[in-house]
Structure formats: structure tokens, C-alpha cells
Amino acid sequence: MLLLDRLVGLDLVSWTLVGLSVVLLVHLVPYLFDPHAIRKYPGPLLARLSDIWLGWVAAHGHRSERVHELHQKYGTFVRIAPNHLSISDPDALQVVYGHGTGTLKSNFYDAFVSIQRGLFNTRSRPQHARKRKIVSHIFSQKSVLEFEPHVRTHLALLFKQWDKLCEGGVKGLSGEEGEGGWRGREGRVWYDCLPWYNYLAFDIIAGDLAFGSSFGMLVACKDSAPVAVSHKAAMAAYGDSAARDIEIQHFPAVQVLNDRGEYSASLGVLPPHWRPLAKRIPWFSKGNQAVQRLAGIAVAAVAQRLANPENDRVDLLAKLQDGRDDNGDPMGREELTAEALTQLIAGSDTTSNSSCAITYHLARNPHVQRKLQDELDQALAGDDDPVATYESVKRLPYLETVINEALRIHSTSGIGLPRLVPEGGLTVCGKFFPEGTVLSVPTYTIHRDASVWGEDVEAFRPERWFEQDKVAVQKTFNPFSFGPRSCVGRNLASLELLVIVASIFRRYEFVLEDPEYELETREGFLRKPVECKVGMRRRNV
Incomplete structure (x- = not known):
């Protein structure tokens, strides 16, 4: 009590001194003590003393670019937090993320947990092995081919909408269509293609494949999805006919997903003991609301889907239900919903972002676009179906290099995913790091390694894939991460793209419209285009 009375009686100057003392104790002492022996590595002064620097950078949406600038300034090793070293050497990938090295996901991933831990955010090796065993068979090449009809159905629906826009462009009309303004001029429709790629991706993976029915965004030309008002009530009605009557509201799913990504990626770089305080900040409060709404989308969709047991369609949810672990046990209610949510997030974001980036780069490089179209025209000659089959395009070399080059220059996952050094320490690129050190390899930066890709690393040039050393490219190209925690859905992503x-x-x-137009991006956990305005018209094929 005496100490408390003295603290209450302190004046402003005294409180300031107390605050400075706490800051010195929390930040300067660990820096001087240097428990992970990384003080010798360069980086911003604030980053060496506090996690605030990385939190600030992450919250402003350009983490990958900022870290890349630091590597250009300081070299291979950059300290981006008191206990976090970024390593921009492709050789580090196999050590930091590979099989058998024992590294674990850091507490960064705790900020991504909502319903319960899923395949993406579990930090336990046994839990991850169990979940991956259940989920991995779903994304085998054989299983993925069963999903192709759903992809083709929604593409055909997109084409109906875009053909209408093209007709308006030919007539020189202008007006509003759905959420995005468009206008016709010079035989083209001028519009932002990003929302349409979002509609397509959400209707395919987040609706049709994951939950058994489309969200209907392509039909409504609108970003909207049903969200369970009460997660508890929806989970209680799980698999029961009462699930058809759960209370729902509709929210813009794409915006919710974007807000959640920025929130979690910013919160995750802060120390765990800071996070409860950070959530009181208005910006973080908005993000926490997005987390709840995004979970509500999965809870509502799964409950509704399982209320119709007679539905025998082949989709991700059905395959998740059929999955069993080594003991023959299926996933429980919450676990099933959490995994479905993981597929919603991973599948929709990556497909829409990559499709949009590819469209931008091909629009900016007409000669590349024409070369790709020549290959497509020749390979698909005589095929009247507007939607190509996977079998007809899976071995087209220029198509593959166009996609790979876009994934190189616009990696949806560009940040260095943090890993904890295991017991016994780890040697990376000739440097030893003790147990508990956080290491990461930034995909954005290694995809711009001039020694691998050539001096023109910022240019979109698919031909480089025929010219560069294949071994170096193979070990450096990292769009789906690497090792046991790599993207389990890469086969589906490849088929879709x-x-x-x-x-x-x-x-x-x-x-x-402007040949010098630069694609603006914003990064939460994933790096996303903000918009992509293009002119489009139908080809004569």
C-alpha cells in the first residue's frame, strides 16, 4: 500500500522518469545482454531495441518492400526486431524451413488463431503432422482434378458478365455496374478488374469448393457473404436442421479478409504481453472485429452445409469430413470449421491476387500478351468451349513461364515467415544462431536476387525462365513456401491459375490506359493489389 500511495502521488516529471526507466529496463537491458548473440548484425536502431519498428512497418502495408530496402543497404543479414534476423540468401531456405532442421513457427502465428488452431497456425509439430495427414490427401493431384468442373463453371459465369461489359464498350456506353465504375470507349470497356477476380476466387474456393455452394458474388456483382451473428448458436446447431435458421448478417467478405490480414500481421510481430493492450487501440479493434466476422463466415457456411446431409457433392468440406488421422479419428466440429476457414482464406486470396497481378503485367507488356495468345490459339485451335481444360493447357511452356514470372515479381506471400531456432542451435550461411532466435528468409527479396535472376530483376520478362540456371532458380523460387509447412494447396492453386x-x-x-501505370499494393500477411484499372475487349477467336 505504501508503494502504491507513493506512485499515486508522483508528479508528471516523476512519471516520465518512471516511464523512461521501464523502457530502459525492457529494451536497453536485453540489447546490452544480447541473449541471442545478434547485436553485431545491422538494422534500424529502433528495430534493434524494440518490436515497435516492425509493428509500425507492418501496419503501414509495405513490410516486404521496406525489408528489401534494408537488405540492399546492409547486405545478407538484417536485424528487423530485437530477436528477429532476416536472411536474404536463397541457401537459407532449406535450413530455416526445410525438413529435419527442427525449426518451429514463432508466436507470430498466434495472432492468426480465431476458432481454434488450424493447419496454418498451429505451432506444435505433432498437431501439424496430424492435421496435415488428414488434409494433404485432399490436395493430391488426383483429388484436385475432381474440383476442376467447379472452377470451369464459375469461369463461364465470369465470361457472361465480362461479355456484357465488352458489348457496352463497343457501343461506347458509360455507367455503373455492380460495385465498380466502368465506361466504354474506343471499342473497349475500362474498369477495375480486381473486384471481379475477388468475386471469382470467392465463389470458387470460399463458396463452392469449401462450403458446397457459391456465395453468388459473380451473379450479384457484389462483395457480400453471410456471417453467423452468434458463433456459439451456429456451432450448437451444427449439422442439424436448425442450422438452416441461424441468424446471419451479410458483410463484404473481401474487405473483411483484407482487414483481418493486416490486423493479424501487425499484431503478430508485437510481443505477446503487448497484444492485449494493442487491441484497445481503435485500429486494432477494427481488425479484431474482422477476425470475428471472418470466422462467422466459416461458421455459418459449414453449419448450413452440414444441415443438408443428403448433399453428396465432391468438395473440400466433404473430403475434410472423410479424413482420418493415424488413430482413425475424424476432425471434430470446431476443428473442421477451422480448417474450412483456412482453405477459404488461403484459396481465395492467393488466386485473386495472382490473377490480378498477371493481368496487370500482361496489359503493361503487350508483346508478352501477344506471344502468350499465339501459344493459346495454337494449342486450343478448334476448341469452341470458352473455358480451357487443365489437360489442354498443363504443358504449355510459355503459359507456365508467364505465371511463374508473375509469381516471382508479385509473390502473394512476400514477407519472411518467422521460424524459431530449435534446441542445439542452427548454422545458417556459415553463421551460428542459438536456440530461440527468430529467423526468416524474405521471399520478396530472394525473388529479386540479381545473381539468380539477372540484373533486370524488376522487369516482367518470362523469357528469363528459359535462360537462367535451372538449379539456382529451383532453389530460389518460393511462391508456396518450403519444407513441411509449405502450402498444402499448391496443386489446386496451379490448376486454377x-x-x-x-x-x-x-x-x-x-x-x-497509362502505359506507365504502376500496380499499387498493400500488404498484411499477403501482398495484394489495391486496384487494377485496365481496358478490355473480346478477341476474334
């Missing part, structure tokens, strides 16, 4: 890009660029031609 091949079919989507081939079908769209065989049917349409895209240009930029």
Missing part, C-alpha cells in the same frame, strides 16, 4: 489465365487471355485482350 493455368485454367483461369489460359481461358481469360484466349478470350480477351487487355491494355493499360
